[in-house]
Each structure stands twice: as C-alpha cells, then as structure tokens.
Amino acid sequence: EDQVTQSPEALRLQEGESSSLNCSYTVSGLRGLFWYRQDPGKGPEFLFTLYSAGEEKEKERLKATLTKKESFLHITAPKPEDSATYLCAVQASGGSGNTGKLIFGQGTTLQVKP
Amino acid sequence: DADVTQTPRNRITKTGKRIMLECSQTKGHDRMYWYRQDPGLGLRLIYYSFDVKDINKGEISDGYSVSRQAQAKFSLSLESAIPNQTALYFCATSDLGGIGYTFGSGTRLTVV
16 A cells, blocks of 8 residues: 655754654655645645655755655755645556555644744 | 635535535646645545546545536535534646646635
8 A cells, every 4th residue: 555654743943953854655656756845724835856766856945855765855954934844745656646646644844943 | 816726715514514615726737636634644635537527536535526617627515514524625736747736725624
C-alpha cells in the first residue's frame, strides 16, 4: 500500500535556528514527490516537485532533497513568516499515477519564534 | 480572482441535511479533484474527474456524490450529512500530467 509519513508532527524553532523536516514514503513506483506549504485557513501552496533520487531543489530558505525512501525539507535560518504546516505528497506511477492522485502525509506544523 | 474558487468558505449544517459545495476554476485544466482534510490524517481523495463525462471515486467516496457541470465547475454533495463529515474540504485542479496542482482555499464544513 502506498503510504507517506511525516515527522515530526510539530516543530518549534527560534528565528535563525536551522532544521529539517522528514517525509518517508513507500510507493509502487514514484512518479513525483511534492512539497506544499499550508497557512491556516488556506489551501496548500506548491513549493517543490522532485522526480528522482539525488535531486535537490531550492527556494529562498528552503531546500528539498530526495532519496529512494525519503525526502527532507531543510530550512536554513528560518524567519517567523516561515511558520506554517508543510505537507509532503507522492504520486505513484502505474495505475494510480494515471489519475494524478496525490497521497499526502499528515503534515509538519512549524512555528518559528522571533 | 483566484484560479480555483470554492463556495461557501464556511458552513454549519444539521445532521441529515443535504449540502452542496461548489468549485470553479479558471486554470483551463481538465482534471479536478475533491479532497478532505482532517487533523492528523492529511488530505484524502473523495472524487476526481478527468472531464465532464469521466468521474471516478477516490478512497473515501461513501456518503458523497459529485457533479461536473462544465469543464470549469465541479460540485461535491453530501446527500445526508453526518457529524463525522465535519472537515475541511479542498477542490483542486491539475494539468493532464497530474503534476501542476492548484488548490482552492477550502470550505470548512461543520455538521451538528
């Protein structure tokens, strides 16, 4: 069964304190791994798509990496405005991949204090 | 205007009532989805549609139905609402490859 697990569930950081969020996945053929940011009362906002092990992508203070079993979202010198819930999702190749269906983890809620 | 618009934003309804959540998009995408979000469970797929004539059940379709009135409109109905359908509901669209996802802002539904 395709599955995504994120850890930790919640993370509190001081401004400037770098850290990483983990997304472990099991999927019958990975078509793509996605990271989203979700602010309270809003829909998920796209951050990154990773397609193959070894791939890395960066955007401002965020960097996403991918291995065959997990992905990390590294946050360097975070600011209070980085506070949000970060969602990881995978899309499987093969049958379910044709639907465009995303399988989501439960999310990591990040709070960055000034 | 938002690319994906959901109405209403918030709704409180009583057990047993029928309720419809509406979604419209200006992305020009053929694929549309309804997801449900519950605390600690992430987002789960209710229904998805490839075009007006192609509608499919997701992993948690029981108690829900959908209607694709046009390429740009995809509605979700709860035929007889029950309290455990209290959740945040999201509509989303994607391109043909299923990669370029855009989510609406969500509808917070409370069934009392």
